[in-house]
Amino acid sequence: MGVVFLSSYASLIFAGDLGQYLSDGIVVALISGVIMAVVVALMSSYPGSVAFPQDIGAAIFGLIAVEISGVAATETAFPTIVALLMISSLAMGVVCLAMGYFRLGRLIRFIPFPVIAGFMAAIGWLLLGGAISLMTGVTLGVGTFPALVTAPSLSNLLPGLAFGVVAIVVVRRIRHALTFPALMIGALVIFYVAVAVTGIGLSEASDRGWLLGPFPEDGPGLSIVASQIVDADWKIVIAQLPTVGTILIVSIIGLLLNASAIELTVRRDIDINRELRTAGLANILATPGGGMVGFHYLSLSALSHRMGGRTQIVGLVTAGIFALALIIGTSALSNLPKFVLGGLIAYLGFEFLLEWLVASRKRISRFEYLIVVLIFAVSISAGYLEGIGVGILASAVLFIFEYSRIRVVKHALSGAALHSNVDRRDHISDRLGVIGDQIYILKLQGFIFFGTATRLIGRVRTRLSGDRATLKFLLLDFRQVSGIDSSAVLSFKKLQQMSEKEGFSIVFACLSPGLVAKLRANDLMETDQGGIRLIDDFDQALEWCENQILDADGTDRHGRAETLIEYMAGKLPAHLDVAKLEYFLERLPIEKGRYLMRQADDSGSLYFVESGKLAVTIEGEGGAQMRIRSVNHGTVGEVGMYVGVPRTASISAEEDSTVYRLVREDLERMEREEPELASAFHKFIARRLAQRLADTTEVLREVLD
Numbered sequence: 007m008g009v010v011f012l013s014s015y016a017s018l019i020f021a022g023d024l025g026q027y028l029s030d031g032i033v034v035a036l037i038s039g040v041i042m043a044v045v046v047a048l049m050s051s052y053p054g055s056v057a058f059p060q061d062i063g064a065a066i067f068g069l070i071a072v073e074i075s076g077v078a079a080t081e082t083a084f085p086t087i088v089a090l091l092m093i094s095s096l097a098m099g100v101v102c103l104a105m106g107y108f109r110l111g112r113l114i115r116f117i118p119f120p121v122i123a124g125f126m127a128a129i130g131w132l133l134l135g136g137a138i139s140l141m142t143g144v145t146l147g148v149g150t151f152p153a154l155v156t157a158p159s160l161s162n163l164l165p166g167l168a169f170g171v172v173a174i175v176v177v178r179r180i181r182h183a184l185t186f187p188a189l190m191i192g193a194l195v196i197f198y199v200a201v202a203v204t205g206i207g208l209s210e211a212s213d214r215g216w217l218l219g220p221f222p223e224d225g226p227g228l229s230i231v232a233s234q235i236v237d238a239d240w241k242i243v244i245a246q247l248p249t250v251g252t253i254l255i256v257s258i259i260g261l262l263l264n265a266s267a268i269e270l271t272v273r274r275d276i277d278i279n280r281e282l283r284t285a286g287l288a289n290i291l292a293t294p295g296g297g298m299v300g301f302h303y304l305s306l307s308a309l310s311h312r313m314g315g316r317t318q319i320v321g322l323v324t325a326g327i328f329a330l331a332l333i334i335g336t337s338a339l340s341n342l343p344k345f346v347l348g349g350l351i352a353y354l355g356f357e358f359l360l361e362w363l364v365a366s367r368k369r370i371s372r373f374e375y376l377i378v379v380l381i382f383a384v385s386i387s388a389g390y391l392e393g394i395g396v397g398i399l400a401s402a403v404l405f406i407f408e409y410s411r412i413r414v415v416k417h418a419l420s421g422a423a424l425h426s427n428v429d430r431r432d433h434i435s436d437r438l439g440v441i442g443d444q445i446y447i448l449k450l451q452g453f454i455f456f457g458t459a460t461r462l463i464g465r466v467r468t469r470l471s472g473d474r475a476t477l478k479f480l481l482l483d484f485r486q487v488s489g490i491d492s493s494a495v496l497s498f499k500k501l502q503q504m505s506e507k508e509g510f511s512i513v514f515a516c517l518s519p520g521l522v523a524k525l526r527a528n529d530l531m532e533t534d535q536g537g538i539r540l541i542d543d544f545d546q547a548l549e550w551c552e553n554q555i556l557d558a559d560g561t562d563r564h565g566r567a568e569t570l571i572e573y574m575a576g577k578l579p580a581h582l583d584v585a586k587l588e589y590f591l592e593r594l595p596i597e598k599g600r601y602l603m604r605q606a607d608d609s610g611s612l613y614f615v616e617s618g619k620l621a622v623t624i625e626g627e628g629g630a631q632m633r634i635r636s637v638n639h640g641t642v643g644e645v646g647m648y649v650g651v652p653r654t655a656s657i658s659a660e661e662d663s664t665v666y667r668l669v670r671e672d673l674e675r676m677e678r679e680e681p682e683l684a685s686a687f688h689k690f691i692a693r694r695l696a697q698r699l700a701d702t703t704e705v706l707r708e709v710l711d
Contacts, residue, residue: 007187007306008058008324009331012039013339014347015064015298017218018136019087022143023075027084029221029336034091034296035059039328042300045288047321051277052268054316056306056324057288061354062260063094063253063299065132070246072145082239088296089238094250095289095297098257102286102301105258111278117259118401120374121394123362124381125256128393130358131386133351141166141348143215162215162344169193169349174356183312190346197343208341218347219340252391253299261285261301271308272316373404406457414450414458415465416486421445421479426549427622427635429615430563437561438552444478445551451486459490459497466501470508477510478558479551483544485516495528502530505537513539515547545633570616570666573639578686586683590676591666596620602642602657602665609646609653611669615639618663622655636660644691647673 016031039058046057071087078086105111135146142159153159173189201211211217262278269276285301292298310320331338363382367375377400385393422442425435446469448462470477480501490498505512514525517540530538541547556563570591575584591614596602602613605625615637622635622642634655635642646653647670677684 007190008039008043008056009036009327009339010190010342010347010350011061011303012036012059012328013218013342014140014351015059015061017140017344017347018061018064018068018133018351019071021068021136021139022072022145024071024083024087025143027087028218029340030084032336032339033332034088035298036328036332037295038095038292038298038300040325040332041292041295042288043321043325043328045291046284046302047318047325049280049284049287050302050321051280052272052274052307053318054272054307054310054320055268055302056310056321057285057300057302058324058328059298059300060257060260060303061133061351062129063257065129065136066249066253066256067091067094068132068136068139070249073246074242078239078242082237085235085237086239086242089235089240089243090246090250091299092235092293092297093243093247094253094299096293097250097254098299099286099288099290099293101254101258102261102282102289104286106279106282106284106286109279111262111265111282113262118377118397118405119366119370120377120404121381121397121401122259122263123366123370123378124393124397125259125385126358126361127363127366127378127382128385129256130355130362131382132355133358134355137166137170137348137351137355138163140351141344158215162348166345166348167352169345170352170356173349173353174360177353183309186309190350193346193349194343197346211343216343216345217340218342218344219337221336221340248391249389252389252394255394257299257301264302264304264307267304268302268307271304272311373407377401377404406455412452412458414452414454414462415448416451417447417449418465419447419449420474421447421481421548421551421555424548426552427545427633428549428552429635429637429640431639434556434561434563437556437559441475441555441559442552443475444555445481445548446477446479447481447483447548449483449486453488454490454494456491456493456497459494463497463501463504466504470504477508478555479511479513480505481513481515481544481547481551483515483547484518484521485544487521490521490524492524495524495530498525498530499528502538511537511539513541513547513551515541515544517542543633545636549636568616568639570614573616574614574690577690578683582683582686584683586680587687590672591668594665594667596659596663596665598659598661598663600659602659603653605653605656607653609643609651611667612641612643612647613657614641614666614668616664616666618665619660620657620663620665621660622657624655631656641691641694644695648691 012035013032016028016035020028020031035058042057042059046055047053050057067087067090070090074083074086105113138144138146138154141162142154144153144159146154154163169189173186176189177185200206201208206214208217212220261282265276265278265281269278281302288301289297289299292300306324310316363378366378370378377397380400381393381397384396420443422439422445424447425438425442430438446466448465450462452458454462466480502512517525522540525540539547539550541550553563571584571587574587578584594613596618602620603609616639618638620637620642621633622637623631623633625631637657642657643653645651673684673687676687
């Protein structure tokens with residue numbers, strides 16, 4: 007199969023007026039095949055890999071060859087094509103080695119699928135056109151249609167297209183490793199039997215153009231080496247370098263796709279970067295022999311895997327067969343019927359078109375499929391470089407359009423619903439529920455660019471134009487923002503101008519150092535007028551906003567200091583003697599910075615805060631801490647004590663504080679000695695926990711709205 011594939015690829019390049027060089031082209035392909043098969047067999051991370059020159063490069067080189075045959079002198083045409091083959095092979099090798107060395111194999115994941123699909127579909131059309139040209143000698147085009155429907159052309163064309171269609175149907179229905187080889191052998195048998203039965207004979211079949219040969223007797227054979235390119239027309243070579251660049255791009259994409267597909271087929275990890283280096287070395291070593299861009303062959307690597315050939319022997323034997331074909335000579339291939347080679351290429355073209363142009367419609371959106379069709383149309387009408395440019399541009403536009411539809415605002419909340427994790431006295435919390443709507447909280451996410459930043463500004467405008475309370479503080483939470491571009495920074499500049507006009511302040515919370523640098527570079531920073539403020543912690547930023555509106559409202563944030571008994575007297579039934587609580591409690595002074603409890607400690611007590619301020623923090627790996635609550639009154643540690651689980655957080659004194667400790671044994675003693683007081687105390691704890699749950703539910707309701 008490899009020999010037939012390589013012969014067909016050479017036939018794509020050396021067709022029409024270049025047919026006299028076909029045997030030389032087959033030699034070039036076979037030399038490249040020997041070298042690539044050996045190198046990949048010995049160096050690939052999957053030993054059963056099969057590699058040799060590929061249809062993608064051959065199909066595009068067919069176009070180059072047509073152009074060269076029209077402008078180059080007869081004696082320079084072949085050396086010029088070989089020079090371009092060698093340059094493309096050398097360039098492929100160098101680029102692949104560099105990509106493998108710098109571990110850039112992952113780049114395949116960044117190529118948009120519509121771009122890949124459009125290119126591959128265009129390759130399918132090019133293969134189909136090459137198959138038609140091989141079988142009829144007529145280049146596919148609108149103006150050449152009359153020449154294709156003549157009797158001689160149809161006698162070559164129809165059997166080949168029929169073979170390609172039959173191969174598509176049979177291979178897709180009968181998924182067996184030997185299906186395609188059986189089809190090829192069957193087609194050859196049918197042809198030779200038909201020639202024998204009808205009495206036409208091979209000589210007459212050759213005269214009718216049905217056979218690949220005859221080849222010239224004085225071909226260069228194994229003497230094709232780099233020294234022969236001195237006769238190339240270098241002006242033509244230089245003019246064709248952009249097309250060589252196209253071959254390079256498409257071949258690298260094909261290599262990465264094939265390596266990924268082989269990994270899935272054989273169900274084992276493959277080092278993509280190693281495969282890049284392997285293919286790079288193989289192409290470089292193949293360059294002196296004439297060079298023809300090649301890499302891992304997906305279908306035959308999968309075929310050998312299904313047949314049990316999963317060692318280096320597969321590639322080495324393949325190379326041996328190619329070498330044997332070189333020794334025997336191309337004359338053995340001259341009697342191959344063109345319709346088999348043309349049908350093989352047509353089959354590959356049909357596969358590309360069906361896979362990338364037809365089947366892809368079900369896997370992508372309508373707009374993405376339009377990009378596939380656009381790239382396909384531009385590539386086959388204007389050229390592959392133009393198709394690449396149009397594809398990248400269209401994908402970029404689609405990306406911007408689609409990404410701008412992603413919600414940059416994950417949650418929009420009001421300060422009336424979401425409070426900071428500061429345990430405030432009841433009347434202060436109630437007041438925040440009334441005036442907290444002056445704080446507008448936007449939790450942002452993803453990468454912010456001009457499209458999403460515009461939607462963010464639209465959110466703020468909608469808030470300003472509504473019938474809610476006057477906006478005083480816009481709090482932007484950047485915890486889940488991965489980055490912003492320069493255009494988005496300019497949008498934040500517009501937001502600053504809006505805040506100055508409307509009289510509200512902007513608070514940026516949880517900015518990374520990189521984001522801070524970008525904002526400061528555009529004069530977005532803390533100002534004397536307080537229009538912009540940067541605060542590292544979101545909870546502290548929200549607390550600062552709350553303090554500002556409470557002070558402006560005239561609400562005393564601190565209030566009169568209460569003793570524990572005074573505080574509890576307002577929480578328990580009036581007929582109870584609350585002073586008895588002191589019999590069960592232990593008073594503890596806590597200095598600033600001292601820990602009251604550590605995360606994961608045993609929990610057998612809870613604490614009442616009488617004065618001062620405590621910080622409740624969660625400790626992560628590496629000693630990182632996050633404040634989840636700030637307490638200046640009430641209780642802490644009740645969850646661990648009641649549920650009996652280790653401490654879920656650490657608690658330390660933010661300032662000198664006074665607390666009362668209630669241990670589990672004293673609570674049980676209270677239940678025995680003062681059952682009514684204990685019952686009231688349990689209800690107090692239940693109400694406190696229920697209130698926290700209600701506050702959380704309110705926040706969730708805001709999020710869902």
